[in-house]
Amino acid sequence: MNSIRTRRVLLSAALLALPLSACATAKDKPATTAKKAPPVRYARNPYPSTYRAYPGTPTLVRNVTVFDGEGGRIDGGAVLFADGKVVAVGQTLDAPAGATVIDGQGKYVTPGVVDIHSHLGDYPTPSVQAHSDGNEATAPITADVWAEHSVWPQDPGFGRALANGGVTTLQILPGSANLMGGRSVVLKNVYARTMQAMKFPGAPYGLKMACGENPKRVYGSKNREPSTRMGNVAVDRQTWAKAVAYKRKWDKYEAEGGDAPDRDIGMDTLRGVLSGEIMVQNHCYRADEMAIVLDMAKEFGYHVTAFHHAVEAYKIADLLKSSGTCAAVWADWYGFKMESYDGIGENLAILENAGACAMIHSDDENGIQRLNQEVAKVLSSARHSGIQISDAAAWKWLSLAPAKALGIDAQTGSLKPGKMADVVLWNGNPFSVYTRPEKVWVDGALLYDANDPKRRPVSDFELGQPGSGDVK
Amino acid sequence: MKRALLLLATMLATPAAAQTVAITGGTVAIGDGSAPIEGGTVVIANGRIVAAGRGVAVPAGAQVIDAAGKWVSAGVVSALTDLSLVDADGVQESNDAGARNSPFKAAIDVSLAVNPAAVKIANERLFGVTRAIVTPSAESSIFAGQGAIIDLGADPDAVTRPRAFQFVELGEGGGKLAGGSRPAAYALLRDAFAQAQDFRRNPAAFDGRSRDALVTRADAEALLRVLDGQVPLLVHVERAADIRNVLALPRDYPKLKLVLVGVTEGWLVAREIAAAKVPVIAAALADLPAQFENLAATESNVGRLRAAGVPVALASTGASGGDHVLRQFAGNLVAIARIPGATGLDWGQAFASITSGPAEAIGMGGEIGSLRAGRRADVVIWDGDPLELSSVPVATWIDGVSQPMRSRQTELRDRYLTPTEGALPKAYERR
Numbered sequence: 001m002n003s004i005r006t007r008r009v010l011l012s013a014a015l016l017a018l019p020l021s022a023c024a025t026a027k028d029k030p031a032t033t034a035k036k037a038p039p040v041r042y043a044r045n046p047y048p049s050t051y052r053a054y055p056g057t058p059t060l061v062r063n064v065t066v067f068d069g070e071g072g073r074i075d076g077g078a079v080l081f082a083d084g085k086v087v088a089v090g091q092t093l094d095a096p097a098g099a100t101v102i103d104g105q106g107k108y109v110t111p112g113v114v115d116i117h118s119h120l121g122d123y124p125t126p127s128v129q130a131h132s133d134g135n136e137a138t139a140p141i142t143a144d145v146w147a148e149h150s151v152w153p154q155d156p157g158f159g160r161a162l163a164n165g166g167v168t169t170l171q172i173l174p175g176s177a178n179l180m181g182g183r184s185v186v187l188k189n190v191y192a193r194t195m196q197a198m199k200f201p202g203a204p205y206g207l208k209m210a211c212g213e214n215p216k217r218v219y220g221s222k223n224r225e226p227s228t229r230m231g232n233v234a235v236d237r238q239t240w241a242k243a244v245a246y247k248r249k250w251d252k253y254e255a256e257g258g259d260a261p262d263r264d265i266g267m268d269t270l271r272g273v274l275s276g277e278i279m280v281q282n283h284c285y286r287a288d289e290m291a292i293v294l295d296m297a298k299e300f301g302y303h304v305t306a307f308h309h310a311v312e313a314y315k316i317a318d319l320l321k322s323s324g325t326c327a328a329v330w331a332d333w334y335g336f337k338m339e340s341y342d343g344i345g346e347n348l349a350i351l352e353n354a355g356a357c358a359m360i361h362s363d364d365e366n367g368i369q370r371l372n373q374e375v376a377k378v379l380s381s382a383r384h385s386g387i388q389i390s391d392a393a394a395w396k397w398l399s400l401a402p403a404k405a406l407g408i409d410a411q412t413g414s415l416k417p418g419k420m421a422d423v424v425l426w427n428g429n430p431f432s433v434y435t436r437p438e439k440v441w442v443d444g445a446l447l448y449d450a451n452d453p454k455r456r457p458v459s460d461f462e463l464g465q466p467g468s469g470d471v472k
Numbered sequence: 473m474k475r476a477l478l479l480l481a482t483m484l485a486t487p488a489a490a491q492t493v494a495i496t497g498g499t500v501a502i503g504d505g506s507a508p509i510e511g512g513t514v515v516i517a518n519g520r521i522v523a524a525g526r527g528v529a530v531p532a533g534a535q536v537i538d539a540a541g542k543w544v545s546a547g548v549v550s551a552l553t554d555l556s557l558v559d560a561d562g563v564q565e566s567n568d569a570g571a572r573n574s575p576f577k578a579a580i581d582v583s584l585a586v587n588p589a590a591v592k593i594a595n596e597r598l599f600g601v602t603r604a605i606v607t608p609s610a611e612s613s614i615f616a617g618q619g620a621i622i623d624l625g626a627d628p629d630a631v632t633r634p635r636a637f638q639f640v641e642l643g644e645g646g647g648k649l650a651g652g653s654r655p656a657a658y659a660l661l662r663d664a665f666a667q668a669q670d671f672r673r674n675p676a677a678f679d680g681r682s683r684d685a686l687v688t689r690a691d692a693e694a695l696l697r698v699l700d701g702q703v704p705l706l707v708h709v710e711r712a713a714d715i716r717n718v719l720a721l722p723r724d725y726p727k728l729k730l731v732l733v734g735v736t737e738g739w740l741v742a743r744e745i746a747a748a749k750v751p752v753i754a755a756a757l758a759d760l761p762a763q764f765e766n767l768a769a770t771e772s773n774v775g776r777l778r779a780a781g782v783p784v785a786l787a788s789t790g791a792s793g794g795d796h797v798l799r800q801f802a803g804n805l806v807a808i809a810r811i812p813g814a815t816g817l818d819w820g821q822a823f824a825s826i827t828s829g830p831a832e833a834i835g836m837g838g839e840i841g842s843l844r845a846g847r848r849a850d851v852v853i854w855d856g857d858p859l860e861l862s863s864v865p866v867a868t869w870i871d872g873v874s875q876p877m878r879s880r881q882t883e884l885r886d887r888y889l890t891p892t893e894g895a896l897p898k899a900y901e902r903r
Contacts, residue, residue: 331793
């Protein structure tokens with residue numbers, strides 16, 4: 001952290017026990033307040049979204065099985081959307097004048113898939129070294145980097161995730177080499193010339209954190225801290241202590257004015273976490289480590305929104321539930337590193353059964369094309385273990401639960417009137433291996449149609465190449 | 473548990489499984505490319521398939537198992553896996569897949585590293601995988617070494633065929649291993665073959681032991697088996713141009729038995745591969761330009777190869793979800809057959825691509841990979857369509873031996889189905 005000037009190293013427990021807003025109250029104001037310069041807030045959104053929904057036509061899909069993303073199911077139902085928004089979902093709906101009407105006999109309609117864990121754009125294909133933009137693996141704390149500054153909007157993976165996976169929203173995270181890897185960005189899965197034009201309007205930022213093997217391996221191999229799990233926690237705590245002090249200074253300044261404290265771009269992000277504006281997305285595999293992280297969050301006054309990968313989350317489903325922390329997991333990945341050794345296919349099902357917040361995620365440019373199938377595998381494991389979860393309830397893991405954990409559930413994640421018309425028409429039951437998306441709408445715009453080659457995106461990189469983006 | 477123990481005890485007492493078993497009434501998937509047969513019968517005896525299909529008579533004295541409403545299929549053959557060579561890929565201490573610092577290359581024989589007690593073997597068996605084509609990874613040379621065919625049975629005798637094939641890298645990865653370029657990889661390959669032939673002509677004069685020998689005596693011996701066509705040469709290439717180069721090798725080495733591996737751009741040269749009668753073990757759903765050698769990647773690759781007459785099997789390589797992901801791969805190839813403009817497989821072809829396909833590619837179709845008469849009795853009863861995500865095996869035989877249906881994963885699951893601790897710590901909770 002090159003620009004940290006603070007010499008306040010550790011805060012006492014008593015100080016930390018104060019409400020975080022206490023520093024900003026007026027009672028400590030010195031008498032000279034009137035002479036202070038007024039505060040100037042630094043920009044919270046300097047790279048704003050320029051995303052605009054593409055035009056669509058009012059569309060009624062009827063005679064179709066609907067999973068509304070909130071656990072509801074309507075057989076032989078209908079979904080109407082117009083002007084980019086869901087208008088109505090019901091058993092029978094009338095088509096407004098001029099609406100496109102689609103008969104969905106034998107087909108299913110769901111909300112678009114939301115993937116909370118992707119590296120598309122920052123680890124794009126082709127996976128050449130020149131494209132390796134996901135881990136700023138030069139220091140264990142790089143809260144100063146923003147994944148959006150690495151996103152290559154021409155990643156061929158975006159188009160595959162749309163066409164094969166029905167993915168309409170995704171969070172791009174920095175990698176897990178670092179304890180604090182930087183800020184994430186939430187994107188609409190719509191190709192654009194710029195990253196800003198893909199940014200999900202109004203989505204909060206996330207902070208990517210990582211525990212376990214990766215940080216200690218990466219920095220241990222450079223012969224520096226952390227080289228152990230205890231080193232991981234030590235570096236995290238040292239950093240949070242500095243962040244608490246940074247926040248106090250800036251809160252005071254922004255309330256009272258005066259001389260502006262030094263800016264630290266990384267500390268801005270951690271201050272955002274401590275203020276509850278930035279959500280913590282924490283890569284963590286082992287149950288015991290997740291429990292330690294939850295205590296660390298209490299110690300410094302932040303909330304862990306979700307543990308990602310969380311291969312052992314099933315062992316502490318009760319603790320996750322009581323902490324209000326979600327687990328974003330694979331269906332059945334296991335055994336690819338020591339900390340994934342205890343992975344089982346029932347992980348997500350046990351979490352759901354215990355009432356904990358859980359969801360599916362991909363962390364993979366291939367897996368993101370089949371997240372519906374990953375949930376189908378979870379359902380199979382659940383039902384063969386005596387845990388009954390309905391298909392409609394399981395769709396929450398694919399849209400509403402991740403939307404909530406991204407802070408965008410008021411806008412997307414379910415087929416509720418007024419929400420973004422991010423909609424997938426599947427050519428069969430989406431929990432069957434034999435099913436694929438037939439049409440995908442984002443904000444009501446038809447951006448993939450299996451029956452219309454013109455409604456299939458081809459990224460710049462693939463244009464004029466032998467495969468032309470898999471449209472030949 | 474008691475039942476599993478009993479099964480295990482029975483199994484250990486009768487190694488060859490002399491018991492004749494007739495599985496009746498199920499939908500039978502033979503695995504040879506044919507469509508599933510409803511109401512079929514599968515008869516196994518002495519560890520082998522006696523017959524499978526409709527109208528098969530139940531032999532007198534056979535143990536009859538009613539599979540009505542279920543599917544009965546050949547077990548899945550996992551092609552190109554490190555199963556049993558590693559405990560967890562990231563754990564280097566126990567990883568025997570590659571040997572970065574060894575002076576030996578083609579000589580490496582992975583059958584000696586096969587661990588029949590590896591946790592993953594039981595885990596994957598419970599999802600219907602009964603055999604595996606275990607493959608070394610190339611780390612110190614373009615030659616990875618000699619792979620082995622194993623079974624996933626719960627017994628110490630795992631190796632079906634050791635030194636079953638040689639594996640070589642000749643694409644982008646091969647270039648890097650050879651010192652930096654594809655031409656360097658071909659120079660290395662041709663020189664290694666030449667040295668093997670030198671060794672044959674005059675073993676006494678062959679160096680092969682000095683510090684700077686590129687080919688050791690053991691390597692030369694292994695390469696002669698390749699040059700003589702005694703074992704297939706599995707060649708990993710992706711790019712169409714690389715595939716053409718490999719198909720040209722038999723002009724100089726006429727006895728080579730080539731198998732192409734990876735082959736994401738295979739559809740661009742499908743007719744040439746078919747004409748050369750070279751089987752392919754393909755990355756099933758690789759549809760991204762992962763590297764510059766995969767620019768033409770498409771999910772339709774396997775379907776287009778098959779349509780051109782190329783025998784295609786699917787590879788499970790690198791599947792973090794375990795080898796059983798092959799079923800999902802195969803199911804997806806059926807799915808895309810319904811997508812306009814895409815080319816997939818029909819169900820029988822898709823199932824064959826993970827059973828008889830890999831077996832035939834390595835020249836073992838007569839032994840494993842299908843329920844055709846005479847094959848080793850690797851049989852799985854499923855509670856539904858074996859390619860469908862909702863289905864799981866309910867019973868499995870390997871070499872005709874009934875297999876236990878528990879694994880370390882089921883132990884973990886049962887311990888934590890209720891995550892809270894009871895009267896004692898979780899460490900005391902076990903079946």
